[in-house]
Amino acid sequence: MTDRADPIPDDVAAMSFEEALAELEKIVGRLEKGNVALEESIAIYTRGDALKKHCDRLLRQAEMRVEKIAAxxxxRPTGVEPLDVG
Structure with missing residues:
Protein backbone atom coordinates (compact mmCIF):
# COMPACT_ATOMS: atom_id res chain seq x y z
CA MET A 1 0.00 0.00 0.00
CA THR A 2 1.19 3.51 -0.73
CA ASP A 3 -0.74 5.86 1.60
CA ARG A 4 -2.26 5.04 4.99
CA ALA A 5 -5.05 7.63 4.72
CA ASP A 6 -6.16 6.49 1.29
CA PRO A 7 -4.70 3.03 0.53
CA ILE A 8 -4.11 2.21 -3.10
CA PRO A 9 -2.73 -1.22 -3.98
CA ASP A 10 0.90 -1.14 -5.12
CA ASP A 11 0.06 -2.59 -8.53
CA VAL A 12 -2.44 0.23 -9.13
CA ALA A 13 -0.02 2.88 -7.84
CA ALA A 14 2.55 1.68 -10.37
CA MET A 15 0.16 2.17 -13.32
CA SER A 16 0.27 5.05 -15.73
CA PHE A 17 -2.85 7.17 -16.06
CA GLU A 18 -3.71 5.49 -19.36
CA GLU A 19 -3.33 1.97 -17.95
CA ALA A 20 -5.46 2.75 -14.91
CA LEU A 21 -8.15 4.43 -16.99
CA ALA A 22 -8.30 1.51 -19.43
CA GLU A 23 -8.77 -0.99 -16.60
CA LEU A 24 -11.35 1.25 -14.95
CA GLU A 25 -13.32 1.41 -18.21
CA LYS A 26 -13.32 -2.41 -18.39
CA ILE A 27 -14.61 -2.65 -14.83
CA VAL A 28 -17.38 -0.14 -15.50
CA GLY A 29 -18.38 -2.11 -18.59
CA ARG A 30 -18.58 -5.36 -16.63
CA LEU A 31 -20.63 -3.78 -13.86
CA GLU A 32 -23.00 -2.11 -16.33
CA LYS A 33 -23.76 -5.46 -17.97
CA GLY A 34 -24.99 -6.70 -14.61
CA ASN A 35 -23.99 -10.32 -15.14
CA VAL A 36 -21.35 -10.44 -12.40
CA ALA A 37 -21.91 -12.31 -9.14
CA LEU A 38 -22.39 -10.15 -6.04
CA GLU A 39 -19.05 -10.99 -4.39
CA GLU A 40 -17.15 -10.41 -7.62
CA SER A 41 -19.05 -7.15 -8.16
CA ILE A 42 -17.93 -5.92 -4.75
CA ALA A 43 -14.31 -6.92 -5.44
CA ILE A 44 -14.14 -5.25 -8.85
CA TYR A 45 -16.00 -2.18 -7.58
CA THR A 46 -13.36 -1.84 -4.83
CA ARG A 47 -10.58 -2.13 -7.41
CA GLY A 48 -12.37 0.39 -9.62
CA ASP A 49 -12.51 2.82 -6.71
CA ALA A 50 -8.75 2.47 -6.20
CA LEU A 51 -8.17 3.02 -9.93
CA LYS A 52 -10.36 6.13 -9.91
CA LYS A 53 -8.50 7.57 -6.91
CA HIS A 54 -5.17 6.87 -8.60
CA CYS A 55 -6.33 8.59 -11.82
CA ASP A 56 -7.57 11.58 -9.79
CA ARG A 57 -4.20 11.86 -8.04
CA LEU A 58 -2.29 11.70 -11.31
CA LEU A 59 -4.51 14.40 -12.81
CA ARG A 60 -4.02 16.68 -9.78
CA GLN A 61 -0.26 16.19 -10.03
CA ALA A 62 -0.33 17.06 -13.73
CA GLU A 63 -2.43 20.19 -13.07
CA MET A 64 0.06 21.37 -10.48
CA ARG A 65 2.87 21.10 -13.05
CA VAL A 66 1.02 23.02 -15.73
CA GLU A 67 1.96 26.66 -15.99
CA LYS A 68 0.32 29.47 -17.87
CA ILE A 69 2.03 32.35 -19.59
CA ALA A 70 1.66 35.64 -17.75
CA ALA A 71 1.21 38.75 -19.91
CA ARG A 76 3.38 40.81 -24.05
CA PRO A 77 4.62 37.70 -22.23
CA THR A 78 6.24 38.53 -18.88
CA GLY A 79 7.03 35.02 -17.68
CA VAL A 80 5.13 32.08 -16.33
CA GLU A 81 3.05 31.55 -13.23
CA PRO A 82 1.34 28.49 -11.75
CA LEU A 83 -1.98 27.58 -13.27
CA ASP A 84 -4.83 28.52 -10.94
CA VAL A 85 -6.60 25.18 -10.40
CA GLY A 86 -8.66 26.40 -7.44
Missing part, protein backbone atom coordinates in the same frame (compact mmCIF):
# COMPACT_ATOMS: atom_id res chain seq x y z
CA UNK A 72 1.34 42.47 -19.29
CA UNK A 73 -1.48 44.93 -20.12
CA UNK A 74 -0.47 44.95 -23.81
CA UNK A 75 -0.42 41.17 -24.01
Missing amino acids: DAEG
Whole structure:
Protein backbone atom coordinates (compact mmCIF):
# COMPACT_ATOMS: atom_id res chain seq x y z
CA MET A 1 0.00 0.00 0.00
CA THR A 2 1.19 3.51 -0.73
CA ASP A 3 -0.74 5.86 1.60
CA ARG A 4 -2.26 5.04 4.99
CA ALA A 5 -5.05 7.63 4.72
CA ASP A 6 -6.16 6.49 1.29
CA PRO A 7 -4.70 3.03 0.53
CA ILE A 8 -4.11 2.21 -3.10
CA PRO A 9 -2.73 -1.22 -3.98
CA ASP A 10 0.90 -1.14 -5.12
CA ASP A 11 0.06 -2.59 -8.53
CA VAL A 12 -2.44 0.23 -9.13
CA ALA A 13 -0.02 2.88 -7.84
CA ALA A 14 2.55 1.68 -10.37
CA MET A 15 0.16 2.17 -13.32
CA SER A 16 0.27 5.05 -15.73
CA PHE A 17 -2.85 7.17 -16.06
CA GLU A 18 -3.71 5.49 -19.36
CA GLU A 19 -3.33 1.97 -17.95
CA ALA A 20 -5.46 2.75 -14.91
CA LEU A 21 -8.15 4.43 -16.99
CA ALA A 22 -8.30 1.51 -19.43
CA GLU A 23 -8.77 -0.99 -16.60
CA LEU A 24 -11.35 1.25 -14.95
CA GLU A 25 -13.32 1.41 -18.21
CA LYS A 26 -13.32 -2.41 -18.39
CA ILE A 27 -14.61 -2.65 -14.83
CA VAL A 28 -17.38 -0.14 -15.50
CA GLY A 29 -18.38 -2.11 -18.59
CA ARG A 30 -18.58 -5.36 -16.63
CA LEU A 31 -20.63 -3.78 -13.86
CA GLU A 32 -23.00 -2.11 -16.33
CA LYS A 33 -23.76 -5.46 -17.97
CA GLY A 34 -24.99 -6.70 -14.61
CA ASN A 35 -23.99 -10.32 -15.14
CA VAL A 36 -21.35 -10.44 -12.40
CA ALA A 37 -21.91 -12.31 -9.14
CA LEU A 38 -22.39 -10.15 -6.04
CA GLU A 39 -19.05 -10.99 -4.39
CA GLU A 40 -17.15 -10.41 -7.62
CA SER A 41 -19.05 -7.15 -8.16
CA ILE A 42 -17.93 -5.92 -4.75
CA ALA A 43 -14.31 -6.92 -5.44
CA ILE A 44 -14.14 -5.25 -8.85
CA TYR A 45 -16.00 -2.18 -7.58
CA THR A 46 -13.36 -1.84 -4.83
CA ARG A 47 -10.58 -2.13 -7.41
CA GLY A 48 -12.37 0.39 -9.62
CA ASP A 49 -12.51 2.82 -6.71
CA ALA A 50 -8.75 2.47 -6.20
CA LEU A 51 -8.17 3.02 -9.93
CA LYS A 52 -10.36 6.13 -9.91
CA LYS A 53 -8.50 7.57 -6.91
CA HIS A 54 -5.17 6.87 -8.60
CA CYS A 55 -6.33 8.59 -11.82
CA ASP A 56 -7.57 11.58 -9.79
CA ARG A 57 -4.20 11.86 -8.04
CA LEU A 58 -2.29 11.70 -11.31
CA LEU A 59 -4.51 14.40 -12.81
CA ARG A 60 -4.02 16.68 -9.78
CA GLN A 61 -0.26 16.19 -10.03
CA ALA A 62 -0.33 17.06 -13.73
CA GLU A 63 -2.43 20.19 -13.07
CA MET A 64 0.06 21.37 -10.48
CA ARG A 65 2.87 21.10 -13.05
CA VAL A 66 1.02 23.02 -15.73
CA GLU A 67 1.96 26.66 -15.99
CA LYS A 68 0.32 29.47 -17.87
CA ILE A 69 2.03 32.35 -19.59
CA ALA A 70 1.66 35.64 -17.75
CA ALA A 71 1.21 38.75 -19.91
CA ASP A 72 1.34 42.47 -19.29
CA ALA A 73 -1.48 44.93 -20.12
CA GLU A 74 -0.47 44.95 -23.81
CA GLY A 75 -0.42 41.17 -24.01
CA ARG A 76 3.38 40.81 -24.05
CA PRO A 77 4.62 37.70 -22.23
CA THR A 78 6.24 38.53 -18.88
CA GLY A 79 7.03 35.02 -17.68
CA VAL A 80 5.13 32.08 -16.33
CA GLU A 81 3.05 31.55 -13.23
CA PRO A 82 1.34 28.49 -11.75
CA LEU A 83 -1.98 27.58 -13.27
CA ASP A 84 -4.83 28.52 -10.94
CA VAL A 85 -6.60 25.18 -10.40
CA GLY A 86 -8.66 26.40 -7.44
